[in-house]
Amino acid sequence: MAGAGFRTFAAGEKLTASNVNTYLMQQSMMVFASAAARNSAISSPSQGMTVYLSDEGRTHTYTGSAWKPNTPFTIETGTFSVTGNGSQNYTASRFTSAPVVIATIQSGNTQRTSVSCVANGTTGFTAYVWAGAVASTTATTVHWVAIQAISSSGTG
Secondary structure: OOOOOOOOOOOOOOOOHHHHHHHHHHHOOEEEOOHHHHHHHOOOOOOOOEEEEOOOOEEEEEOOOOEEEOOOEEEEEEEEEEEOOEEEEEEOOOOOOOOEEEEEEEOOOHHHOEEEEEEEOOOEEEEEEEOOOOOOOOEEEEEEEEEEEOOOOOOO
């Protein structure tokens, strides 16, 4: 009886097993560690069923034929420090293809410091920090945001 709609129960009304299964169980947000855990627990999902996957940090809804993410992108953020000229690699299991990365510098000497990010394989990036011809001995803090668009199939 999925999709039975919303129901307000009257005070003193008996709550039947059918009411629990129809109005409560099928309209609650289920939380799973991963898609594999979800698929193991729900062998026959109903269209419109929505779950939260902890490893991805987002919800998915069953369309009647497949689970689709409810957000059009995956996003991750972070901060790291590099002293002088250097680089930092980042890889994330959330990304299924190379993300687009934006990075900013938090430094007292931004005139001599720059950062650029380049896709690293299919699931991450490498950030390159340049502190000038004479490398700074002060750590440069870099804040970054990485975004990957998700297609209608639910992959990158």
